[in-house]
Amino acid sequence: MSDLVLYTNPHSRGRTIRWMLEETGAAYSARVLDFGPPMRTAEYLALNPMGKVPTLVHGATVVTEVGAICAYLAEAFPAAGLAPRAEERGAYFRAMFFAAGPVEQAVTMKAMGFEVPHDKEGMAGFGSFERMLAGLEALVSKTPYVAGSRFTAADVVVGAQVGWGLLFGTLPRRPALADYWARLEGRPARVRAAALDDGPKADAGKGA
Numbered sequence: 223m224s225d226l227v228l229y230t231n232p233h234s235r236g237r238t239i240r241w242m243l244e245e246t247g248a249a250y251s252a253r254v255l256d257f258g259p260p261m262r263t264a265e266y267l268a269l270n271p272m273g274k275v276p277t278l279v280h281g282a283t284v285v286t287e288v289g290a291i292c293a294y295l296a297e298a299f300p301a302a303g304l305a306p307r308a309e310e311r312g313a314y315f316r317a318m319f320f321a322a323g324p325v326e327q328a329v330t331m332k333a334m335g336f337e338v339p340h341d342k343e344g345m346a347g348f349g350s351f352e353r354m355l356a357g358l359e360a361l362v363s364k365t366p367y368v369a370g371s372r373f374t375a376a377d378v379v380v381g382a383q384v385g386w387g388l389l390f391g392t393l394p395r396r397p398a399l400a401d402y403w404a405r406l407e408g409r410p411a412r413v414r415a416a417a418l419d420d421g422p423k424a425d426a427g428k429g430a
């Protein structure tokens with residue numbers, strides 16, 4: 223039995239972690255939690271005090287937050303080559319934190335119908351949706367992958383947001399975003415992860 227457990231829901235950001243797990247090739251098991259009370263039990267709140275998914279448990283280590291889990295897994299399974307090399311670290315961390323902060327916040331705010339008043343943009347970390355979008359387009363088009371010429375865990379985090387945004391229309395279909403997603407969409411690990419989450423066996427892991 224694997225000591226790597228993903229708490230998730232197939233209709234959640236847990237999909238990003240499933241993709242990341244499939245990229246590592248590690249054995250894991252998945253525990254699907256329904257939204258609502260199952261995420262509010264004392265047992266689960268001890269793992270994730272926010273009562274949200276995803277949560278990753280790796281032996282005695284508990285990690286929450288999509289970006290943190292992907293960064294953790296990249297380091298925990300170095301043979302997969304998903305952690306940054308020395309020269310990629312700056313771009314890698316920049317992309318990870320940009321995705322977890324400004325992109326996430328701007329997309330959520332827009333989807334909920336909130337708009338930052340122009341004179342308050344300086345106070346919002348993402349500035350405005352348009353300013354975040356300019357940053358995101360630059361991030362995904364300067365190099366083939368966000369940390370450089372090869373795929374890393376930062377592409378799982380940024381890519382999942384771009385793919386999700388294009389699918390649900392929370393991001394506009396700008397050529398830079400569509401081209402970047404086209405480079406990632408067909409990755410075998412992503413396709414496998416989506417099939418597991420979309421199929422009847424969302425509880426299934428890999429070799430666990």
Ligand SMILES: N[C@@H](CCC(=O)N[C@@H](CS)C(=O)NCC(=O)O)C(=O)O
Nearest residue numbers: 234235258273274275276287288289
């Ligand atoms: N910042 C968190 C966001 C997690 C999150 O909002 N998860 C949603 C599903 S996508 C959730 O669990 N919602 C259930 C709830 O809040 O009760 C992360 O990156 O993991």
